[in-house]
Amino acid sequence: MPYNFSNSAQRWRDDDTGRFVSNDTVVENMRTLQTATYDTLDNLTRNLYQGRITVAQWQIGVASELKDAHLAQSMFAVGGRNNMTQANFGRVGGVLADEYRYLTRFANQIANGDISEAQALARIRQYGNATQQSYYREYANATPNNEQIYWRLSPAEHCPDCLDLASNSPYKPADLPTVPGAGQTRCRGNCKCTLERAV
Template sequence: MSQFAYNYNPRARRYVDLKTGRFVPERIVRQAVDAVIDKETQRVRDLSQQLVDRTISLAQWQVGMLSILKPLHVAMAMIGNGGAKNMSPADYGFVGNLLKEQYLFLRGFVKDIKTGKQALDGTLLARSALYTQAARGSHEAMRERVARIGGARLQRSILGIADHCTGCLQEARKGWQPIGSLIPIGQRQCKSHCRCTMQYK
């Protein structure tokens, strides 16, 4: 999604195609989000492979993880808020709180590696990928924040194009519900792998 091709309509909470004047389908926005997250996930896996191969130290790996995670989660939240120009200090504070949780998880990850609880093998690569995939949760959390501020009262869960866990199927069947009553994206059985999204009104 190029900033030169799209604009954001705060009232509708939707992106607008500047060429056609039409709203950008939500699936297109989500595809752009997924593409960026998947690209950064590969970077994390490559970084983690270096740790497995012992070509970098644990400290270097941790610094590398942080250098990827912070800008990614901030960027995904920005997309959920219509871009950087719409971000207020309170919005950045909101994202900061989301990042604190990720940093806490990462410290636990590092501790597990130090103690040997986490082996230096393929499971480390899979676990490290969860941190970038979790950026979808940051995107969806910001979308919910924007919807609440904009006066939305209801939400519904829309299934993504992927295999669905039982939790996602159950949440989608509920239809429109009061905001906050559905299990958030990223907190169901499929965790950060969730490709579902929320709609608000």
């Protein structure tokens, strides 16, 4: 990825063309990271149900992938590791604490035999889906003062909550009620909504 982050504009610039990278392209890159996370979580869960790893190994593997994924998403939003502040790390840590708590409950239910493989695969996908919030939260937070944030619907589908969030756009970053993937919309991020800054 021949991108360089402009700290003054808070946007990625393409080294080859010298132009800012479009929001759609940045979101596409974010989703590529997310797809890798889906694959890792999916493989871990299939290995568990095929008896290749124990529930404890699965839980450690999932926790480690979630940590890497949430950190990678937030770093991508702020322009790389060097731009990460204690506040950025703190917000990621808060999300991970919640995710680990849900994961412990999930692991206990699997250990008790309460969850089929199909159910587990569907549920672990939600954890992958939730990693996008770490991108969007930091993206929203880093919005320059003269810009506002639009909640953009994907063409595919939209739940009533996302429709409301889109129609009430734009927002000042501090007024944005939630971010895609944070689990506070009925779709829990399945709507594939995006955020976009505009002056």
